[in-house]
Amino acid sequence: MKAMTLNAYGNDAPFDEAQISRPVVAAGQVLVRIKATSVNTIDTMIKDIGNDLPLSPELPAVLGMDFAGIVEEVGEGVTGFAKGDEVYGCAGGLAHLPGALAEFIPADARLIAHKPKALSMREAAALPLVGITAWEGLHRAGVAAGQTVLVQGGAGGVGHIAVQLARHIGAKVSATGTGDSQLSIIENYGAHAVDFMAEKIEDYITDHTGGAGFDAVFDTVGGANLTNSFAAAALNAHIVTTVALSELDLTPAHFKGLSLHIVFMLLPMLHDVRREVHGQILADLAKLVDTGKVKPLLDEQAFTLSQVGDAYARLQSGKAVGKVVVEV
Template sequence: MPATTLSASTLSTSTLSTSTMHAMVLNAYGPDAPFEPATLPRPTVTPGHVLVRVSATSVNTIDTMIRQLGQEELPIAPALPAVLGMDFAGTVVEVGEGVTDVAPGDEVYGCAGGLGDLQGTLADYMLADARLIARKPDRLSMRQAAALPLVAITAYEGLTRSGAGNGHKVLVHGGAGGVGHVAVQLAKHFGCEIFATGSGAAQLAQIEAFGATAIDFKEQSVDDYVQRYTDGAGFDVIFDSVGGSNLLNSFNAVALNGQVTTTLSLAELDMSAAHFKGASLHVIFMLIPMIHNVGREVHGTILARLAEIIDAGALTPLVDDHRFGLGDVGQAYAHLTSGKAVGKVVVELDAESDA
């Protein structure tokens, strides 16, 4: 796949002082709101936080929703002018009082900004709550590491909350998606027998490459694949990264007293199938610690555990081949919303982010 030419050269650091930084900001919200270059004050480190030089950041669906809807429809959106971006990988420049787990020079990753009063990652530097970050996995580049935090924390929380473990039959809906492809790999690492839905040759091949049995949901009905792969008993755990009305498929496919986890439950549904099976539904909204400042240390702990899993070779992010610099962020958002991205879309602020 051809690479998009980086245009970050338009954001030369030669005009900056040590107290300022480059950023791409939104001065208005809306589906076509442009990202505009700006020079902003460089954040000052505060207790419990670290100042990070951002090397790379990824674009998540929630980022595109914030840009489109703004504060009136999505209260978690930052005030204008807004610096978006949640995921990042970068290098610690300075640590605040009370921070002991990382030091200047450490390479870290996390999901720590881009909503409420938390400055996002589309800037040279960001101030990150030290509880929301961990040391970057050694075997990943900055570009790869930036693709993981939001989706990997979501997948990890979903699988652990549902008790997925050794010998369980786990079905992942959307197994080639951002969260889904991580859930497939983690479930395999946890000792589960993995099945995942997708469509089209590319998605099905990717699912198989991650070690799952691929199910073409356009070619096989729920009853068909439940019968084929579970002898009609249903799957022990279902991770539904599609959600919404697809939850009805999950309720029909889950085993008696089984577990269903979803990342999207914003729907009015008939819960009868879940009721008569005694199924448990777990809703994962991983932004809660960031929004409410509750349990942030859990995310740091999960990221540290994920780094161990990654460095053991059990998890590899799928990153889209297109390359975007900070000045290309509008194109990066457009690429994700086009539906043509294969894997996570990453924006690189540091020329060495893929080293």
């Protein structure tokens, strides 16, 4: 089969087109013919950092975690899927698991679900990693109807899904962004848009929570911005972050009694622990998509498999608006 492989790690390392052996489906797996795959920040980190990350695959490597496609073969013991089914998932591209930058992927059946009927393959491929991350974060924070929620980075990959899911739950949602385009995206998803560069924290706390602070803050920016999340939170609130790779003074969190939740959705893939939870989240997410509650945002630029290097560069440029997708 055709695949785009990495033979070295680094910023300038190219993807090379190669013919590699078509995977043999194992027990508990389905073989999926890939139709589309999306690029996530973790994919670019693996490519650029490589061996310094404990989750990077051995070279030559086939990256790509998210995918949408058609079941080609069903392995022994698999139920609920049949040849010809349209599916989506996040099931490879790290450690020992082959990725989706290829014509086929052998996917653990516990990590996939039937594709939302309302989405194209391209749209469905944009959803798994960010959708699962947003779902897990809101669940960990115990977000409920009537609560106030702040999403930091509400127009980003995880952020725009978190906004929609929190709205579906019935929370009163605000989200930060920069520039007219991001603020417009946030407003179109039904949240209060907060101009991160222009508005002071104390002002939007007053405007959107009556000065009490937010019951939950979902931070997709991380680093020093976590301090802003602490400042925006109510007493005994929940902070969710997807980016905690930093040293930080937790004093402000202590004096507010905050609960900090770090979401790293790759753990089931890396450690083969509770993988079925991801499959169930994707199945539930598909229902929300098909009833119009959630819709992924895609960047306007389209890429083919041979253009995957350009797709990675597009995401890293900071110019993409929505998820960057590669069609196979």
